[in-house]
Amino acid sequence: MEQLFRKRRLAFQKRQLKYLPYVFNDHFVLVLMFLLGYLLYQYSQLLAHFPKNRLAVILVLISLVQFLLGFGQPATYLEASDSHYLLVKEEEVLLEIKKSGKDSFILWGTFQTLCLVLLAPIFLKLGLSVVSIGIVILLLLVVKWFIQDYKINQLKTPTGLNWKLAIEKERHRQQKILTFYSLFTNVKGITSGFKERPYLTGLLSKLPQKSTLFWTHLYARAFLRSADYLGLFIRLLLLSSLALWFIQPPYLAAILASLCNYLLLFQLLALYHHFDYHYLTSLYPVTPTLKKKNLLLFLRGISLVLWLVEMLLSHSLLNIIIITCVFLLLNLFYLPYKLKNIID
Known part of the structure; x- marks a missing residue:
């Protein structure tokens, strides 16, 4: 034994x-x-x-x-x-x-x-x-x-x-x-639970009812109802907010906030495979590229929310410049590159 x-x-x-x-x-x-x-x-x-x-x-x-x-x-x-x-x-x-x-x-x-x-x-x-x-x-x-x-x-x-x-x-x-x-790399063997969270259902109804946003609706539901994604979003947003509010000098606070943003977006890339077990999603008449486009759109929306909150908490111009530059790098280069690697 x-x-x-x-x-x-x-x-x-x-x-x-x-x-x-x-x-x-x-x-x-x-x-x-x-x-x-x-x-x-x-x-x-x-x-x-x-x-x-x-x-x-x-x-x-x-x-x-x-x-x-x-x-x-x-x-x-x-x-x-x-x-x-x-x-x-x-x-x-x-x-x-x-x-x-x-x-x-x-x-x-x-x-x-x-x-x-x-x-x-x-x-x-x-x-x-x-x-x-x-x-x-x-x-x-x-x-x-x-x-x-x-x-x-x-x-x-x-x-x-x-x-x-x-x-x-x-x-x-x-x-x-x-x-x-899993904050730093893909990890096998992680299991997640599910919570309906009816108080957040109203947010889902705000999304336009279009076939071109088919995967966006699914990603939003997984994000709001999974036991992992929403909690991770709240924790990292709280950490970045505390860093911007309390830490001096400004450049260090901005670097820590940007690191939290990077870790969150990296973790949310796993949404691409969240519904792989559900074979009915492959029967819906949408093009394969729509899955990638919708995830990129969804992650950019999450990133925009982070950026807006951090702009409100930034006390200096240096904070704003660093966070904005990292925001643009993540959304214009990092996310498209990672999604291309996931698909290829």
Whole structure:
């Protein structure tokens, strides 16, 4: 049993290693360097000019500590078929799950400790001694242990293992990881749900009822009702808006906002294959090129919405120039090029 779960763990790690070069490409590494430099500069400025009203700093620290305590899900590597084929080995599976809980505590407990050590200068500014900081870190580590233990106990029942919950938790954990990688490249194995969202149906009725917009209607429905696309749009729009509103200097804020726009459009290119499973779409009397044209039209519409929101939040002319230039590059060159590659 131990060999089986080790094999699954290594297979998933190998799969992640395949995607890492796409994540840490030259452009993204450059952006990360700028962002890291900005964060370190702001951190040094905060320590040099520590605010007299410390309530805001304390509230941010409390929120960050709460996030660190809850961060990290035990990796059980259970699969859907295990509830049938491994049922007779339930006790051994439970032992492996307990081991995964310990491994999860070591990994995320170490991560939590490192983050708190990096925040130690702020704790010193708040009046805590070095000994007090050490005690706080140890106490939070104990709390982390109980939280990870609780997450493992959630998967158990009085009679054994809650197979359905354990398998669903692991599926959700892996899907979140793969969804992150899908921001940078095409990832196989991602599943998505469906929500009707009747409060958004009115937006669909605004589209002209024309046969030349057949695929546009389908793309709009998939975008508004899929569990992935709309949520991704809201999250990245929120990130770009926060960057433009809070981050200085302006060029860095504009670069981060443009990066969010690029990631969103790249992810939405997957709409081209969203209805491939539905064979009835191939029976409708439309030309094959219409699918490409409608997706390009739809993505340009989404891009225009992003651009309008970001123009309203831009505080400087430099922001406007950078975001507009990237907007034109994405819509006039990048999207047509990517769509041509998808089709060819």
